[in-house]
Amino acid sequence: MIELKNLSKQFETADGSVDALRHINLTIRDGDIYGIIGMSGAGKSTLVRCINMLERPTEGSVLVNGKDIGALKQKELRAMRRKITMIFQGFNLLMQRTCLKNVTLPLRLSGIDRKTAEAKARELLALVDLPDKANSYPAQLSGGQQQRVAIARALATEPDVLLCDEATSALDPKTTHSILELIRDINKKLGITVIVITHQMSVVQEVCNRVAILENGEVVEEGGVAEVFSNPRANATRNLIYPESADGGSVFPEGGQRVRVIFNGAVASREPLIAKMAVDCGIMASILGASTRSVGDRAYGYMLLDIPGSPENLAKAVSYLSATPDITVQVEAEYAAKEVEA
Numbered sequence: 555m556i557e558l559k560n561l562s563k564q565f566e567t568a569d570g571s572v573d574a575l576r577h578i579n580l581t582i583r584d585g586d587i588y589g590i591i592g593m594s595g596a597g598k599s600t601l602v603r604c605i606n607m608l609e610r611p612t613e614g615s616v617l618v619n620g621k622d623i624g625a626l627k628q629k630e631l632r633a634m635r636r637k638i639t640m641i642f643q644g645f646n647l648l649m650q651r652t653c654l655k656n657v658t659l660p661l662r663l664s665g666i667d668r669k670t671a672e673a674k675a676r677e678l679l680a681l682v683d684l685p686d687k688a689n690s691y692p693a694q695l696s697g698g699q700q701q702r703v704a705i706a707r708a709l710a711t712e713p714d715v716l717l718c719d720e721a722t723s724a725l726d727p728k729t730t731h732s733i734l735e736l737i738r739d740i741n742k743k744l745g746i747t748v749i750v751i752t753h754q755m756s757v758v759q760e761v762c763n764r765v766a767i768l769e770n771g772e773v774v775e776e777g778g779v780a781e782v783f784s785n786p787r788a789n790a791t792r793n794l795i796y797p798e799s800a801d802g803g804s805v806f807p808e809g810g811q812r813v814r815v816i817f818n819g820a821v822a823s824r825e826p827l828i829a830k831m832a833v834d835c836g837i838m839a840s841i842l843g844a845s846t847r848s849v850g851d852r853a854y855g856y857m858l859l860d861i862p863g864s865p866e867n868l869a870k871a872v873s874y875l876s877a878t879p880d881i882t883v884q885v886e887a888e889y890a891a892k893e894v895e896a
């Protein structure tokens with residue numbers, strides 16, 4: 555288990571100090587595939603570097619199985635880094651060495667003899683589905699294959715945790731999918747906890763069971779992936795889940811009464827619900843935005859509705875929509891139009 559307790563990181567720069575991380579509290583359980591997602595500059599890389607102490611937090615602690623790793627001596631820290639390994643967006647392979655040598659290196663560095671190390675490296679290259687690339691150089695491989703070699707290298711020291719820092723960001727969607735499948739397999743077969751740092755919600759959706767959303771160095775939302783997708787509370791989360799229809803409000807008319815109808819796995823079509831509300835309650839709602847997607851075999855998504863008329867109409871619509879199974883309703887804006895007129 556990894557626990558981040560009140561973790562903060564401040565960088566001092568010529569222009570003053572930057573709060574890269576602010577009071578982060580997170581628990582990553584053994585066996586999780588845990589997503590940490592945020593826009594550029596949110597603090598993801600700093601967070602991942604604090605998890606393995608490549609960056610020292612300014613405040614707070616990182617506990618691995620209850621042990622404060624900030625207090626480890628250099629030698630213990632090196633041993634810990636063999637148990638929490640990392641893969642990167644740019645793969646970071648040694649280009650002058652064969653794939654076999656790349657995977658062998660961490661084993662040799664930990665004192666294992668050449669023959670045993672090479673046998674283990676060949677096993678790992680087979681595990682990542684590259685049994686025939688031992689003697690190839692990284693430049694002779696595709697991006698996806700290079701990331702597989704990097705994964706084999708990261709697994710060489712039999713880690714408990716694999717940190718993936720934007721590991722699929724340089725790959726096309728099909729290759730991304732195959733690498734995420736490999737990560738899921740490794741998590742299941744080898745029982746390795748995985749932390750996935752990404753700016754793409756699709757990556758979280760595909761592979762993670764839990765997620766934390768970072769914004770300006772703070773965790774603004776955390777939970778099970780299905781739960782967060784079905785009912786995103788923070789604006790940052792909504793913008794990441796529905797980037798194509800991020801509704802800051804400026805594209806919609808001023809004022810009005812907006813409700814967000816969230817589908818929590820309901821296989822509901824939109825039009826009948828709105829049409830039914832018109833017939834049953836006489837409320838003619840307009841759809842301001844909508845987006846749905848599926849997670850596993852469940853459908854999630856939302857509709858943003860404008861409810862015309864009085865506050866009583868709004869209350870009636872909320873109560874009508876809330877009575878529908880697997881739907882949550884949130885009032886987005888109060889009856890601002892009336893106040894503007896008054």
Ligand SMILES: Nc1ncnc2c1ncn2[C@@H]1O[C@H](COP(=O)(O)OP(=O)(O)OP(=O)(O)O)[C@@H](O)[C@H]1O
Nearest residue numbers: 565567572574592593594595596597598599600601
């Ligand atoms: N070494 C550093 N010195 C000063 N400021 C830094 C340093 N590293 C990061 N920062 C600042 O800390 C904040 C968080 O940066 P970080 O790289 O962790 O974000 P990120 O979410 O990983 O972004 P990206 O996705 O663009 O890599 C940013 O404002 C960044 O400018």
